[in-house]
Amino acid sequence: MAQQHLDPTDSTAGPAPTGDALAGYLRAQATEFLRALRQHRETGTAAASNGTEESVDAARALRRSVRRISGSLHTYRPLLETEWSESLRPELAWLSGTLSMEHACEARLERLLLALHRLSGATILPVQAVGAAVVRGRGDTANQERGNLTVGAAKAGALLERQLTLARTRAHSTALQALGSSRFHAVADKVAVLASEVPLTAAAHTTELGPLAAAAEERLTDAVAALPLVTAGSPYNAEALVHGLSPDPSPHPQDAPWHQVRLLLRLHRYAREALFGTDAPIDVRLLTAGQALDRHRDASEAAAAAASAARTPRIAPATAYALGVLHADQRHEVEAARFAFQQCWQKQVVTR
Structure with a gap:
């Protein structure tokens, strides 16, 4: 195309x-941020701790709006008050990175386990094959390379499961701590202001x-x-x-x-x-x-x-x-x- x-x-x-269109776009993204934040809070602490679908959707929406606000502040920075935009951009980058870690760990583990399953030709996922491999013992590795890969894949899957699940748990705790921190509340306050008032430069309206x-x-x-x-x-x-x-x-x-x-x-x-x-x-x-x-x-x-x-x-x-x-x-x-x-x-x- x-x-x-x-x-x-x-x-x-x-x-x-002109800059007025940018202001409208930023207000819309700030509104999306506040809506996602409200949804995240309404899921409750228990739901957020268990990573329910509602809290996952809310975190995804938060990341989406944060990326768009941050990207716009970067591309159109000549139209925005310098001190305000330069102080907010790194905070948005911190928030986006913090919120994305848990999802990244989960997606990475799923990708690797599916790849191991495909490569080994097993009928069950590698982590499910660990118990079966122990029961069969070492005598059931007749097909040499394929057999070695199947047994190795089960143990590799278990190792990846432990490592990436631990990383995901830590990332989830970090995200929860971040969302309750004074640093996050400062960012949320600035975005809340942005939903109604965008600090454009004087020339932005005609630029x-x-x-x-x-x-x-x-x-x-x-x-x-x-x-x-x-x-x-x-x-x-x-x-x-x-x-x-x-x-x-x-x-x-x-x-x-x-x-x-x-x-x-x-x-x-x-x-x-x-x-x-x-x-x-x-x-x-x-x-x-x-x-x-x-x-x-x-x-x-x-x-x-x-x-x-x-x-x-x-x-x-x-x-x-x-x-x-x-x-x-x-x-x-x-x-x-x-x-x-x-x-x-x-x-x-x-x-x-």
């Missing part, structure tokens, strides 16, 4: 949106949003241009596998530019929402590219979790083997996501 570039000079689209939104799009385009899209066209990247299994626990440097593009794509989407409002045209290309980059992020972090688990001291060789296979599988998923993004992005370049 051809890319729909922002054109601030288009005279057929009616009056160009068009188009050029600032176009600048966000240009930053995205430049970042994509710097990606190794030729490498992304290859089916597998062995260098990333070798790094992931090394003793170095730091993220692979290959992933960082792609994560940055994902962030810039999100900022571009939010800039379009503020610019066009509820009439924002749906850009299927952006949605498809964003989905590919989300898969890239998820697979990259899942691979890192598998590699981290493989560094656990004194684990059985079969467990380490299964985790190594799992890591390689997730790095394959990383490359597949890059290839999908490359296909999407280069297609729009050719057809526009």
Whole structure:
């Protein structure tokens, strides 16, 4: 699908949106934040502690509105009072990061267990196979590599379950503590004010949003241009596998530019929402590219979790083997996501 570039000079689209349109967008997002916060509080402490569907939905809505407010403060910062916006942005980033950790741990565990299930060919999930493996004993490993992977997958699944469940529990406690902290209440107070009054600069009312939104799009385009899209066209990247299994626990440097593009794509989407409002045209290309980059992020972090688990001291060789296979599988998923993004992005370049 051809890319729909922002054109601030288009005279057929009616009056160009100015800072007043930005104010309306920010008020709407602040209202969504307050609504989600009220929903979260209405679920009650007991429900929040158990992670009910209502509290999960409320936390998701909170993250969604926080990201959009923060992204808009970044893209359109020349139109907002500097001291106010620069003090609020890092607090919103803290809140978004804190609220996202629990969901990330849960999604990562589910992804890894399903991958282990697929790779081992087991009829039950790896963590369910632990008890059966103990009953069968070591004599029931007839199919060598597949058998080793099945037994190793059960133990690897149990190890990942322990590690990521613990991380999720800690993240849940951290989120609950954050939502009850004075720091959060200060942020909530500022957002509550934002729902009725947006601190625009004096010139914002006559300043068009188009050029600032176009600048966000240009930053995205430049970042994509710097990606190794030729490498992304290859089916597998062995260098990333070798790094992931090394003793170095730091993220692979290959992933960082792609994560940055994902962030810039999100900022571009939010800039379009503020610019066009509820009439924002749906850009299927952006949605498809964003989905590919989300898969890239998820697979990259899942691979890192598998590699981290493989560094656990004194684990059985079969467990380490299964985790190594799992890591390689997730790095394959990383490359597949890059290839999908490359296909999407280069297609729009050719057809526009």
